[in-house]
Amino acid sequence: MSAFTLRAQDGAARRGTLGLTHGRVETPAFMPVGTAATVKGLAPEEIRASGAQIVLANTYHLWMRPGREIIEAAGGLHRFMSWDAPILTDSGGFQVFSLEGRRRLDEDGVTFRSHLDGSEHRFTPEGVIAFQAALGVDVAMVLDVCVKLPAEPAALSESVRLTTQWARRSRAVAPAAGTAVFAIVQGGLDARLRERSARELVELDFPGYAIGGLSVGETRAQMEETARATAALLPQAKPRYLMGVGTVRDLIAAVDCGIDLFDCVYPTRCGRNGRAMTRTGEFNIFNAAFTRDLGPIDPDCACSVCRTYSRAYLAHLFRSKEMLGPRLLSLHNVTLLNTLMHDARTAIEAGRWRAFRDGLGFER
Amino acid sequence: MSAFTLRAQDGAARRGTLGLTHGRVETPAFMPVGTAATVKGLAPEEIRASGAQIVLANTYHLWMRPGREIIEAAGGLHRFMSWDAPILTDSGGFQVFSLEGRRRLDEDGVTFRSHLDGSEHRFTPEGVIAFQAALGVDVAMVLDVCVKLPAEPAALSESVRLTTQWARRSRAVAPAAGTAVFAIVQGGLDARLRERSARELVELDFPGYAIGGLSVGETRAQMEETARATAALLPQAKPRYLMGVGTVRDLIAAVDCGIDLFDCVYPTRCGRNGRAMTRTGEFNIFNAAFTRDLGPIDPDCACSVCRTYSRAYLAHLFRSKEMLGPRLLSLHNVTLLNTLMHDARTAIEAGRWRAFRDGLGFER
Numbered sequence: 226m227s228a229f230t231l232r233a234q235d236g237a238a239r240r241g242t243l244g245l246t247h248g249r250v251e252t253p254a255f256m257p258v259g260t261a262a263t264v265k266g267l268a269p270e271e272i273r274a275s276g277a278q279i280v281l282a283n284t285y286h287l288w289m290r291p292g293r294e295i296i297e298a299a300g301g302l303h304r305f306m307s308w309d310a311p312i313l314t315d316s317g318g319f320q321v322f323s324l325e326g327r328r329r330l331d332e333d334g335v336t337f338r339s340h341l342d343g344s345e346h347r348f349t350p351e352g353v354i355a356f357q358a359a360l361g362v363d364v365a366m367v368l369d370v371c372v373k374l375p376a377e378p379a380a381l382s383e384s385v386r387l388t389t390q391w392a393r394r395s396r397a398v399a400p401a402a403g404t405a406v407f408a409i410v411q412g413g414l415d416a417r418l419r420e421r422s423a424r425e426l427v428e429l430d431f432p433g434y435a436i437g438g439l440s441v442g443e444t445r446a447q448m449e450e451t452a453r454a455t456a457a458l459l460p461q462a463k464p465r466y467l468m469g470v471g472t473v474r475d476l477i478a479a480v481d482c483g484i485d486l487f488d489c490v491y492p493t494r495c496g497r498n499g500r501a502m503t504r505t506g507e508f509n510i511f512n513a514a515f516t517r518d519l520g521p522i523d524p525d526c527a528c529s530v531c532r533t534y535s536r537a538y539l540a541h542l543f544r545s546k547e548m549l550g551p552r553l554l555s556l557h558n559v560t561l562l563n564t565l566m567h568d569a570r571t572a573i574e575a576g577r578w579r580a581f582r583d584g585l586g587f588e589r
Numbered sequence: 590m591s592a593f594t595l596r597a598q599d600g601a602a603r604r605g606t607l608g609l610t611h612g613r614v615e616t617p618a619f620m621p622v623g624t625a626a627t628v629k630g631l632a633p634e635e636i637r638a639s640g641a642q643i644v645l646a647n648t649y650h651l652w653m654r655p656g657r658e659i660i661e662a663a664g665g666l667h668r669f670m671s672w673d674a675p676i677l678t679d680s681g682g683f684q685v686f687s688l689e690g691r692r693r694l695d696e697d698g699v700t701f702r703s704h705l706d707g708s709e710h711r712f713t714p715e716g717v718i719a720f721q722a723a724l725g726v727d728v729a730m731v732l733d734v735c736v737k738l739p740a741e742p743a744a745l746s747e748s749v750r751l752t753t754q755w756a757r758r759s760r761a762v763a764p765a766a767g768t769a770v771f772a773i774v775q776g777g778l779d780a781r782l783r784e785r786s787a788r789e790l791v792e793l794d795f796p797g798y799a800i801g802g803l804s805v806g807e808t809r810a811q812m813e814e815t816a817r818a819t820a821a822l823l824p825q826a827k828p829r830y831l832m833g834v835g836t837v838r839d840l841i842a843a844v845d846c847g848i849d850l851f852d853c854v855y856p857t858r859c860g861r862n863g864r865a866m867t868r869t870g871e872f873n874i875f876n877a878a879f880t881r882d883l884g885p886i887d888p889d890c891a892c893s894v895c896r897t898y899s900r901a902y903l904a905h906l907f908r909s910k911e912m913l914g915p916r917l918l919s920l921h922n923v924t925l926l927n928t929l930m931h932d933a934r935t936a937i938e939a940g941r942w943r944a945f946r947d948g949l950g951f952e953r
Contacts, residue, residue, distance in 0.1 A: 261905070261906075261909045261911055262902075262905065263906060263909075263911045263913045265911060265912055265913075266912040266913060266916070267913070268913065268916075268917075290905065290908060290909060291880060291901065291904075291905040291908075294881075295880065295881055295883075295901050295905075298881070298883060298901075299883055299899060299901065299902070305899075305901075305902055306902065307897050307898055307902070516655060516659065517658075517659055517662070519659075519662060519663055533671050534671055535663060535669075537655065537659050537662075537663065537669075538626075538663070538669055538670065538671070540655075541625070541626065541654065541655040541659075542625075542627060544654060544655075545625045545627075545654060547625055547627045547629060548629055548630040548912060548915065548916065549627045549629075549630060549631070549632065551912065552630075552632075552912065552916070553632075
């Protein structure tokens, strides 16, 4: 199931509730990424405590390892990874199209070699939906055709054509009752292609729409322009998901464009590498000054890490290559984004989104 | 403070309570090792939930990094690492004497070069006690002289002489009120040297005694023989600590010898490497069969990991090189040893230690 209720709007910013099989997601919401059925370094109870309402996993990675059979035998992905709230799986399109020289696209699907062992696999729109439905996830994404930017207009146009074609086939598949299928708008930075992609997909009446092909190297202004224009083409009554966005600044910009859902490995990748996120900027915990800094990672953060440990202790853990460092900093970073989204929801409800947005102090 | 109460005895096995500044330790007890002020991979609340009552840290490692100054500024090691129960620090003698070719022993102390940056440092008995007292730990260990086995009788004898000499100087230092100083019996596998070492140290009337220089490559029979004989030479009214012991089998043998405290990196090192401990044996989570095994790591274990995750999920995490795998398996292994010690305490209290010991099924 997927039932979206738009509760409030302030400018383009939206406050909604997305009802999914395993629970509700109050939007706007950041979705931490658990590519391989684990949000790197964090246990499910911590992810929940961080304020996350839904996590991502990845079809490509789970297809390769551990494979469908064992996840089904475990009773689905929720039981396998011990996460009882909603899960959204990306279709793996992005990953497969990244395998340059190792994949062959045809009208019907894409054949590729695994990055793990070189074995050959084939993704079709129907196969990818069936896989995600077998995992029992709340939201399955259609297999889309991703083009590396910059791309020739003809290649971009072809990717939009095939993405719609595949979306139509995905829509025709009747997935398991519990799994809603979201479509993905493509079209690069080309406004007319985005419009065509959105229009064709909206005609197919999906329960939700993602904007793909952004946050892949374009400028912030380009991303925001395309996200804003594309969001405006999507139905008010359906959730909108901007794929691959995960910095404070990008999240705020995207909420401002009318986006409801976001995902990115950014906060956990930063956490593993010693990069601490705050609302006002990021810093590297390896900087010498932090070895003697007994303050919390982020004085404005109420997460368990900031309440419990000092920058000096985190700096010590990272310098000593201790696992606890990446773990704690990942938890802080994820909590930071979830708390940011919580406060964004409150601001939109209260009709003070602009003040909240501008109060964060990013130049616009 | 250090106040030991012997509550029950069954054969040589002892059931006691060790009162320390930051709380009580019911013995026999396993002490997880947090060398660099972190039990690798685990957060303090997990360590506590594992049944651990006290953790170790290491003087050598903390001296090198992050150094005394920042730990003192943080308000001591407890606050620095956010662990409010007792802490015991090893003196670093074992680590310094492992720096072969990089250390120079004299009557007064030992000069060595750091394994991190080659900088020169000097440990004296007084300096090492002062460092540990500055950290505010509950139990500080004396600086002892460790000899690599097999050793010439003269070298072994000299190490015992100097260990006593240094223990005398350590005893003369008045440490911070909250820190109790334990001595370390040396003497290798030589019964007469062990006897001499124990006698000389007991005369100095320490609040606790460790048996050092074992679990360094000798056979299990040799270790047990020496531990048993040495334990018998130590005062009934003082806690006894066998250093470096951490397998199920060795813990049971040591309790049977009348030992009260143990420490080892073994359960966390195994956990990081995919080696699962159970009371009846160990196994490697990388074995192919586990990729499809939906049972818990240890069907006889009630820890949060065994209640929550399957062998198949753990196998997947390890194969995917996901941090959560080492973390969860370390937590299981540490919990296993703490629960084993809990059950040993109950058995000794109930006068059924032998049945408990024999019920574990190790050939004797």
